[in-house]
Amino acid sequence: MLIFLLSTCNRDEVDNQRPEIDMSWDGAFPKNCDTLYIGETFNFGAVFTDNTALGSYSIDIHHNFDHHSHSTDVEDCRLLPVKEAVNPFLFIREYEIPVGIKVYRADVEIFIPEGVDEGDYHLFISLTDREGWRAEKGVSVKILHRKSS
Amino acid sequence: MKGLQWLFVLAFCLPHQSFSQHIYYSVRGQVTHEGQTPLTGANVILNSGEKTTITDKDGKFVLAEMVAGKYILEVSYLGYEKYTGTLNIVSDTSVVIMLKPQFQTLEEVAVVGEYSGMLKREDPTSIESVNKQYIKNYLSGNLMKTLDRLPGVSAIEIGSGQSKPLIRGLGFNRVVVVENGIKHEGQQWGEEHGLEIDQYAIDRIEIIKSPASLMYGSDAIGGVINLKQIEIPAENTFGGMLDMTGKSNNNLLGISFNAYARKNRAFVSGRYTMIDYADYHIPAGSVDIYSYSIPLFRNRLRNTAGNEQYLHFSIGSIGKHFFNRLFISNMKNKVGFFANAHGLEPRNVDMSLHDKSARDIHYPFQEVNHFKISAKSTINHGINQIEAIFGYQNNFRQEWSQYVAHGYMPAVFPDSLSFPDVLELQFDKDVYSGALKNTISFSDKFSLTTGFNSELQKNCIDGRGFIIPGFRQFTMGVYMYDKFSLSEKIILHAGLRYDFGNIEIKEYYDWFKSPVINDHGDTTHYDYLQRTAGLNRRFTNICWSVGINYNGSVFSLKANIGKSFRMPIAKELAANGVNYHHFSYEVGNPKLSSEVSYQFDLGLEWKLSRIVLGLSPFLGYFPNYIYLNPSYRHDYLYGAGHQIFYYTQSEVLRAGGEIHLHYNVLKQVKAGVVGEYVYSEQLSGEKKGFTLPFSPPANVLLNLNYSPGIGKMFNETYISVDYKLVAAQNKIVPPERKTKGSQIVNISVGSKFEWKEQFVSVNFQVQNLFNSKYFNHTSYYRIINVPEAGRNFIINLSIPFEHQTGKNRK
Numbered sequence: 033m034l035i036f037l038l039s040t041c042n043r044d045e046v047d048n049q050r051p052e053i054d055m056s057w058d059g060a061f062p063k064n065c066d067t068l069y070i071g072e073t074f075n076f077g078a079v080f081t082d083n084t085a086l087g088s089y090s091i092d093i094h095h096n097f098d099h100h101s102h103s104t105d106v107e108d109c110r111l112l113p114v115k116e117a118v119n120p121f122l123f124i125r126e127y128e129i130p131v132g133i134k135v136y137r138a139d140v141e142i143f144i145p146e147g148v149d150e151g152d153y154h155l156f157i158s159l160t161d162r163e164g165w166r167a168e169k170g171v172s173v174k175i176l177h178r179k180s181s
Numbered sequence: 182m183k184g185l186q187w188l189f190v191l192a193f194c195l196p197h198q199s200f201s202q203h204i205y206y207s208v209r210g211q212v213t214h215e216g217q218t219p220l221t222g223a224n225v226i227l228n229s230g231e232k233t234t235i236t237d238k239d240g241k242f243v244l245a246e247m248v249a250g251k252y253i254l255e256v257s258y259l260g261y262e263k264y265t266g267t268l269n270i271v272s273d274t275s276v277v278i279m280l281k282p283q284f285q286t287l288e289e290v291a292v293v294g295e296y297s298g299m300l301k302r303e304d305p306t307s308i309e310s311v312n313k314q315y316i317k318n319y320l321s322g323n324l325m326k327t328l329d330r331l332p333g334v335s336a337i338e339i340g341s342g343q344s345k346p347l348i349r350g351l352g353f354n355r356v357v358v359v360e361n362g363i364k365h366e367g368q369q370w371g372e373e374h375g376l377e378i379d380q381y382a383i384d385r386i387e388i389i390k391s392p393a394s395l396m397y398g399s400d401a402i403g404g405v406i407n408l409k410q411i412e413i414p415a416e417n418t419f420g421g422m423l424d425m426t427g428k429s430n431n432n433l434l435g436i437s438f439n440a441y442a443r444k445n446r447a448f449v450s451g452r453y454t455m456i457d458y459a460d461y462h463i464p465a466g467s468v469d470i471y472s473y474s475i476p477l478f479r480n481r482l483r484n485t486a487g488n489e490q491y492l493h494f495s496i497g498s499i500g501k502h503f504f505n506r507l508f509i510s511n512m513k514n515k516v517g518f519f520a521n522a523h524g525l526e527p528r529n530v531d532m533s534l535h536d537k538s539a540r541d542i543h544y545p546f547q548e549v550n551h552f553k554i555s556a557k558s559t560i561n562h563g564i565n566q567i568e569a570i571f572g573y574q575n576n577f578r579q580e581w582s583q584y585v586a587h588g589y590m591p592a593v594f595p596d597s598l599s600f601p602d603v604l605e606l607q608f609d610k611d612v613y614s615g616a617l618k619n620t621i622s623f624s625d626k627f628s629l630t631t632g633f634n635s636e637l638q639k640n641c642i643d644g645r646g647f648i649i650p651g652f653r654q655f656t657m658g659v660y661m662y663d664k665f666s667l668s669e670k671i672i673l674h675a676g677l678r679y680d681f682g683n684i685e686i687k688e689y690y691d692w693f694k695s696p697v698i699n700d701h702g703d704t705t706h707y708d709y710l711q712r713t714a715g716l717n718r719r720f721t722n723i724c725w726s727v728g729i730n731y732n733g734s735v736f737s738l739k740a741n742i743g744k745s746f747r748m749p750i751a752k753e754l755a756a757n758g759v760n761y762h763h764f765s766y767e768v769g770n771p772k773l774s775s776e777v778s779y780q781f782d783l784g785l786e787w788k789l790s791r792i793v794l795g796l797s798p799f800l801g802y803f804p805n806y807i808y809l810n811p812s813y814r815h816d817y818l819y820g821a822g823h824q825i826f827y828y829t830q831s832e833v834l835r836a837g838g839e840i841h842l843h844y845n846v847l848k849q850v851k852a853g854v855v856g857e858y859v860y861s862e863q864l865s866g867e868k869k870g871f872t873l874p875f876s877p878p879a880n881v882l883l884n885l886n887y888s889p890g891i892g893k894m895f896n897e898t899y900i901s902v903d904y905k906l907v908a909a910q911n912k913i914v915p916p917e918r919k920t921k922g923s924q925i926v927n928i929s930v931g932s933k934f935e936w937k938e939q940f941v942s943v944n945f946q947v948q949n950l951f952n953s954k955y956f957n958h959t960s961y962y963r964i965i966n967v968p969e970a971g972r973n974f975i976i977n978l979s980i981p982f983e984h985q986t987g988k989n990r991k
Binding site: 089092154 | 471472473524526527528529583585586588589592593764810811812813814815816817818821822823824867868870871911913915916919
């Protein structure tokens with residue numbers, strides 16, 4: 033039985049590596065503490081990598097008026113005072129990455145409609161590879177009206 | 182169905198024996214062990230089961246209405262050599278029987294008292310047994326942590342002092358927990374749900390480490406944890422015990438008071454247990470969830486305080502041919518969850534509120550109430566021993582947390598709903614169970630057991646979250662098991678079982694509207710989404726088991742092969758929601774089939790004069806293991822962009838085993854080694870080549886025990902040192918992390934001393950002596966990098982009292 037055991041153990045190693053989310057490069061957006069503007073479109077930009085094959089990613093933007101969320105970055109942003117939500121902006125989308133890709137640059141246009149509440153928001157990114165390994169990143173952002181200069 | 186009918190006929194056509202007029206005598210006896218100490222709960226058997234009884238608190242028994250003649254008297258007790266003798270009755274007789282302890286294989290390493298008992302010798306499966314004293318000596322935060330020391334048994338920690346059993350790498354609803362003959366229904370369906378068992382109220386625990394569907398039905402595919410309250414007060418006495426426990430790590434205070442009384446044949450007992458604890462300490466100043474570092478105040482894991490209350494009541498009567506007992510208990514607890522890690526992502530919390538006191542419990546927390554009533558009757562009728570058990574239990578559990586809108590829940594909680602905004606989940610489950618069993622001992626060589634058990638469950642849900650639907654589940658099974666002694670040394674076993682199960686799942690709609698998205702990705706309208714469609718499934722299963730025991734003077738062997746099964750649970754069939762404890766979104770699969778397992782178990786043991794070596798390897802195969810597969814997909818509705826885990830089925834191969842080695846260095850010094858190893862591999866499906874979740878890493882426990890024996894003042898004094906070495910676990914499956922190896926030292930010291938004619942016992946432990954920072958691979962908090970508890974001093978004091986009431990009948 034032991035011999036049988038040993039023979040089954042020596043299989044090729046499975047993929048144990050998590051994918052990675054890189055938002056440290058210049059074109060990555062939004063970064064922690066960035067501001068997004070109501071009535072405008074912004075381009076979400078990130079680079080995803082994996083050792084074998086990427087799976088999908090999701091973007092979730094929800095309000096943080098009660099300060100419940102925090103970014104996964106070490107740096108904390110200065111938050112506005114706690115307030116009640118009336119009509120907060122909400123965005124949840126999943127994007128599949130084509131099969132067999134190891135490096136992928138995400139570029140998504142996201143429009144923030146008029147009428148949503150200004151304030152602190154949280155942008156949460158989840159990335160998977162085809163094996164089901166996952167990486168997460170949370171970014172604190174502000175959604176405000178652009179002040180006419 | 183023909184076969185089924187026959188099974189019933191077999192079970193309830195009881196062979197009768199006629200009784201005629203005779204002069205009756207009675208046999209009074211006492212069973213003792215070393216030092217004339219009475220042995221409670223020993224089995225006394227006359228003529229292979231013609232009459233049976235159990236010894237009382239003073240080790241005494243009475244066999245009444247006996248006609249003159251020659252009888253064979255057998256007395257057995259776990260961990261002691263069986264006594265067999267002839268009894269020639271010509272008048273009222275009294276006997277004193279002293280049982281000799283069996284060579285204790287691993288007494289000090291694994292179990293105190295009754296490790297290698299009759300159970301081990303006569304059961305072909307892999308089995309462990311511990312008693313009350315073991316629980317006191319190694320008492321941990323919860324029952325499973327206490328049992329974690331045993332080879333092949335681990336605990337899946339779910340934080341806040343809660344944990345679930347894991348036997349040879351199989352856990353959750355793959356392990357059945359039985360309390361006083363009734364399946365304990367509570368902990369299986371919620372992940373962060375502990376066992377909810379009062380550690381003070383258990384007299385004996387038996388753990389079956391291999392599939393045991395044959396006797397226990399569905400869910401026993403990974404093993405059984407059988408908790409027993411067996412102590413019976415001595416005739417015409419009243420008394421009780423006060424237990425007090427203190428722990429330094431979480432400032433725990435536990436008090437358990439029990440009282441009992443017995444008049445002639447009737448007895449009553451009661452117990453109240455209260456446990457209160459503060460947030461526990463870890464040897465770290467902060468915890469990294471994802472890449473965010475959460476600072477901890479004074480190394481305490483924020484909001485893990487809790488309190489538990491247990492009430493037990495029992496009445497019973499012992500007759501010549503019967504034994505009846507009624508158990509009523511209620512458990513209530515309130516336990517906080519680590520506040521920074523509940524929900525969908527690391528959370529900001531009001532630290533000034535949480536850190537003001539380590540004892541208070543804020544959101545998020547859970548409250549559980551578990552009520553249980555069961556009645557058990559044993560009747561001895563000729564060569565039949567009939568056992569009937571009926572039970573009802575209600576498990577009511579609520580999870581409370583601050584309202585945070587997930588997915589498309591409204592930003593402001595509407596006040597038009599039937600539940601409050603802070604009620605995250607609520608489960609209300611009623612379970613009715615019944616079991617009937619008859620053992621016919623045709624001779625001392627051959628016995629046949631036939632049985633029937635059935636259960637009805639009804640679960641209702643409430644709250645703003647959704648993961649498990651409401652359901653109604655009915656199961657029943659019939660079985661037959663025979664035991665045949667081929668010779669003095671060889672016992673053969675065989676069993677067959679048939680099961681039927683039906684589960685009806687209620688449909689569920691969200692209480693809030695979410696966007697309905699068409700094939701082009703555009704939102705057409707908003708609607709209340711259906712999470713779970715109504716479902717009605719039926720399952721039938723046949724399982725079997727064949728085994729052999731060989732008990733030689735030096736070498737003993739046991740082997741067993743069997744098929745077990747498990748019916749899919751409601752969560753696996755119809756979950757569709759967020760698991761707030763795992764940052765995941767779980768989706769059930771209504772097409773799942775019953776999980777089946779084939780397992781071969783072997784037990785080998787060599788006993789020499791001062792050394793004992795045992796090996797218990799196993800090999801198992803699941804053609805369709807139900808596996809929660811982390812996919813690459815994300816849920817964009819209620820899951821708020823979180824990864825989706827789908828219930829799937831895959832082929833799984835498992836192998837491993839335990840080793841135990843015991844060496845008597847000196848008369849008073851014993852050394853021992855116990856080790857365990859489990860290997861699992863998925864042979865098919867999306868995770869082909871991967872292991873199973875929560876695979877326990879290989880580990881070895883080295884133990885040194887010094888027991889100076891009986892002194893003038895102190896008795897049963899012992900000092901025990903455990904050195905536990907855990908290997909790294911590099912075989913992982915998403916979303917787990919590789920876990921480094923660890924080394925932990927635990928010390929346990931205890932003694933008994935006489936005070937007012939009673940023996941007061943004191944136990945003292947230091948767990949994690951060196952305050953090492955290490956991770957437990959089988960902990961839920963592992964994935965969020967929460968290390969295990971730091972150094973913990975535990976003290977336990979037990980003060981008994983007992984009085985004689987009236988005269989004992991002579």
